[in-house]
Amino acid sequence: EAGVTQFPSHSVIEKGQTVTLRCDPISGHDNLYWYRRVMGKEIKFLLHFVKESKQDESGMPNNRFLAERTGGTYSTLKVQPAELEDSGVYFCASSQLGGVANTEAFFGQGTRLTVV
């Protein structure tokens, strides 16, 4: 069974540019989560999809971040325009609907975003 896959694994962009991160969850997992870890700090929740619907986006930093999950399959997280403080590792996780929220989630390997 394929795990959670994230693309790209690394991205270096200039301040002001746009970057789109992609997450392919485990097939059949309706829950999809985005997290971010800024260097030296803890992992922070960004948002949660149930199928194609945003269940909770309270962790999104500001309106420069836009997440979508078309058709309830893969998800994208776009940062536009990117700022220096957006640098960090972005994780995606997925879980089956009905599982204990987040505890049985499987994480992707993360996308390391560096804004210069």
Next chain:
Amino acid sequence: EDQVTQSPEALRLQEGESSSLNCSYTVSGLRGLFWYRQDPGKGPEFLFTLYSAGEEKEKERLKATLTKKESFLHITAPKPEDSATYLCAVQARGGSYIPTFGRGTSLIVHP
């Protein structure tokens, strides 16, 4: 506000040298406490969930315990392959289920 503090930040052990990692938490009613292992360049891998004080769970050389204020991850006779960052997270009862993570303990086990 929920808080999770992990200690030590880093730990170096010799192979076979048992030790414990600490996760202290402050939460308005604990729903669950979770331990994850994270290897370099990878995402967190779920290890355990603990729900109530006194609960213990084991997996190979790892044993997690829980009290009302903290959790310990005991590592017995560690091997180099146990080297990783160990993360703790808590979920509060009621309201948002969003977990609060600690910053992790980086464990290195020398052969």
